[in-house]
Amino acid sequence: MSTGYPLLLVVAAALIDSEGRVLVQQRAPDRSMPGLWEFPGGKVEPGETPEHALARELVEELGVTVAPSAFSPLAFASEALGERHLLLLLYAAREWRGEPMALDASAIRWVNVEEMRTLAMPPADVPLVEALAALSLVPA
Numbered sequence: 602m603s604t605g606y607p608l609l610l611v612v613a614a615a616l617i618d619s620e621g622r623v624l625v626q627q628r629a630p631d632r633s634m635p636g637l638w639e640f641p642g643g644k645v646e647p648g649e650t651p652e653h654a655l656a657r658e659l660v661e662e663l664g665v666t667v668a669p670s671a672f673s674p675l676a677f678a679s680e681a682l683g684e685r686h687l688l689l690l691l692y693a694a695r696e697w698r699g700e701p702m703a704l705d706a707s708a709i710r711w712v713n714v715e716e717m718r719t720l721a722m723p724p725a726d727v728p729l730v731e732a733l734a735a736l737s738l739v740p741a
């Protein structure tokens with residue numbers, strides 16, 4: 602069945618540090634869904650693989666370098682987003698080069714699952730947080 606809405610393919614990363622915390626960033630006031638916390642990432646551009654798109658986004662948004670082969674698929678979300686249908690692929694990465702900086706977002710934070718559950722996040726992210734918790738990749 603067709604919704605008539607174009608598919609929006611977005612990739613995002615759960616960067617997991619040595620203590621099992623995950624990096625989240627806060628959307629800037631001038632973006633859609635301002636102030637919400639999300640996983641760093643963005644749209645896959647034509648001709649890009651999802652992993653190369655994610656590596657590019659992490660350079661642009663955080664100034665960190667991740668080898669595309671270092672991303673492990675973790676979970677996905679599929680849901681309506683305005684006039685589009687969002688397909689959000691979440692990957693995990695435990696290795697990167699550089700110290701993450703909020704180059705694009707208002708702020709970044711390292712959080713555990715309990716803290717993540719208290720943050721206002723886009724609707725698509727809520728089940729992704731639970732998928733992270735269920736995989737026991739990060740401490741509850």
Ligand SMILES: Nc1nc2c([nH]c(=O)n2[C@@H]2O[C@H](COP(=O)(O)OP(=O)(O)OP(=O)(O)O)[C@@H](O)[C@H]2O)c(=O)[nH]1
Pocket residue numbers: 611612613632633634638639640641642643644682687689723724725726
């Ligand atoms: N990076 C990222 N995007 C997310 C998450 N959850 C979620 O719904 N999204 C949505 O996926 C899209 C990502 O696009 P983007 O980051 O390249 O673009 P953007 O904010 O400029 O998009 P916009 O055109 O909606 O303003 C946005 O519509 C964003 O709201 C998430 O955890 N991380």
